[in-house]
Amino acid sequence: MRVLVAGAGLGGLCLAQGLLKAGVDVRVLEREDGPDSRAQGFRIALNGHGLAALHACLPERLHALLAAVSGPLAGERRVVDQGLRELRRLGGVDAGTATDRHVLRGLLLAGLDGHVAYGSAVTGYTERADGTVEARLGDGGSAVGDLLVGADGVGSAVRRQLLPGARVVSVPGNAVLGRSPLTERSAALVPGYGMVVQGARASMLLGRMEFRRPPRLAAAELAPGVRLPDPGNYLRWVVMPAEPLPDGPRPWETVRAELLARLDGWHPDLLDLVRNADAVNSTPLTVRYAEPVPHWAGSRRVTLLGDAIHAMPPSGGQGANTALRDAALLARTITAVRQGTAELPAAVGQYEQTMLEYGFAAVAESLERLPDVTPAR
Ligand SMILES: Cc1cc2nc3c(=O)[nH]c(=O)nc-3n(C[C@H](O)[C@H](O)[C@H](O)COP(=O)(O)OP(=O)(O)OC[C@H]3O[C@@H](n4cnc5c(N)ncnc54)[C@H](O)[C@@H]3O)c2cc1C
Structure with a gap:
């Protein structure tokens, strides 16, 4: 049995790991030219479902490395105004662990040499x-398998063909995602899980990414041969201006200047975060989400996971966790088929039913948690 996975993102790679662990032949088809061809290092908060899926799919030798390249995700979230005066506290959370998407992707690629076609x-x-x-591939080639899994993210080509009526909606306005080095001064801004700034003309969410061990060093010691990036500790921030920034691609310096103009009068420590942001990993962001779809009839040789079917705003911290959960469930499903305890079309249909239920519940929850960007008065 051969499984084709479109997309080497978090969900697709986690599925590939789970299938390899079970001895299933898997080939991942990725449109990017290589694992580092696009900057994509932002903090990912992993909850119980995401962590359980990673533990189920990754070989045991990588579990200690996963823990080492994660960081704490606990404590209170303060809500402050643009002058850093505390407005309220959102209470304590102990929501799992934090890691960086680029680092996690590196970890998920471990041992997949020869299984991923860039x-x-x-x-x-x-x-x-x-x-x-x-x-069918963009370069004119093709690949044949017994099952095709569309794990190709929010713009999924597989979903467009399988479910042409499925709608992905953009949240009005836009946001800017930034990453600034964690210094003594910037760390003091976010002592716990995160911080929300409710300012005039914009809101800002901040989250701290502090690796327990520098990823490259940890890999060298705990899993030699695994190549991880070393982003250094950072503060991840997302600014949502009440008056949207212009659309279209622009150099980071232009976006930064537009953003600073909207944050006029904000506390200098917050402005410094924007000024010191890493130009490679900071970018404008359009938040998109998928409208619910009923379970479809027809093909059970083609299925979907993650953002390809249930994209959601990052506000709930559930997109990656749900993609990983899908991957683990689908890996278990395919393993049962390979072992002869389940039949391919029916088993995939059951996976889809379960996945659609919790996936779109997570979309709804994330939409409810979209922060209010109404300017403070
Ligand atoms: C700022 C931000 C913060 C976030 N924070 C969190 C968080 O804290 N917790 C959380 O759970 N989630 C978070 N998310 C959401 C999370 O990043 C996504 O939900 C998750 O990455 C989805 O995984 P995926 O595998 O479905 O898709 P992706 O990770 O998007 O991967 C899709 C892959 O498919 C490839 N691809 C696309 N089209 C094709 C094609 N036609 N053929 C082949 N390959 C293709 C892409 O290049 C990519 O590698 C955040 C998102 C953002 C933007």
Whole structure:
């Protein structure tokens, strides 16, 4: 049995790890040219579902490394105004652990050499008469398997063909995602889990990413051969201006100047975060989410996971956790098929039913938790 996975993101790679662990033949088709071809290092808060999925799918030798390259995610969240005066506290949380998306992706790639084909954008698929499915690639090539899993993120080409009526909606306005080095001064801003600034003309969310061990060193010691990036400790921030920034690609310096203009009068420590942001990992962000879809009839040779089916705003901290949960559930499902205790079409159908239920519940919850960007008065 051969499984094709479109997309080497968090969900697709976690699935590939789970399948390899069970001895299932898997090939991941990724449109990017390599694992580091796009800056994508932002903090990911991992909760119980995400962590359980990672532990289920990753080989045991990587579990200690995962813990070492994670960081604390506990304590209170303060809500302050633009002058850093405390407005209220959101109470204590002990919500799991934090890690960086780029680091986690590096960890998930461990041992997958030869199973991931970069520069392989999936553009569509054909279900063949012999029960197999052929994925078409942007370079004119193709790949054939018994199951195609669309793990190709919010703009999924697989979803567009499988569910042409499924709608992805953009939240009005836009945001800017930034990453600034964690210094003594910036660390003092966020003593606990995170901080919310409710200012005039904008809101800002801050989260602290403090690795227990520098990822590259930890890998060298705990899992030699695993190549991890070393981003250094940082503060992740997201600013949501009440008056949206212009659309379209612009150099970071332009975006930063536009943002600073909207934050006129804010506390100098907050402005310094924006000034000192890492230009490679800071970018404007459009928040998108998927509208619920009913369980579809028809193909069980093609399925979906993660943002490809239930994209959600990052406000709930659930997108990656849910993608990882899908991956672990689908890996278990496919393993049962391989072991002969389940049949492929029915088992995938059951996976989809369960996944759609908790996936769209997470979308609804994340939408409810979208921060209010109404300017403070
Ligand atoms: C600022 C921010 C903060 C976040 N914080 C959190 C958090 O704290 N906790 C949390 O749980 N979630 C968080 N999320 C959400 C999380 O990052 C996503 O939900 C998660 O990455 C989805 O995983 P995925 O595997 O489904 O898709 P992705 O990780 O997006 O991966 C999709 C992959 O498919 C590839 N691809 C795309 N199209 C094709 C194609 N046609 N063919 C082949 N490959 C293709 C892409 O290049 C990519 O590698 C956050 C998101 C943002 C933006």
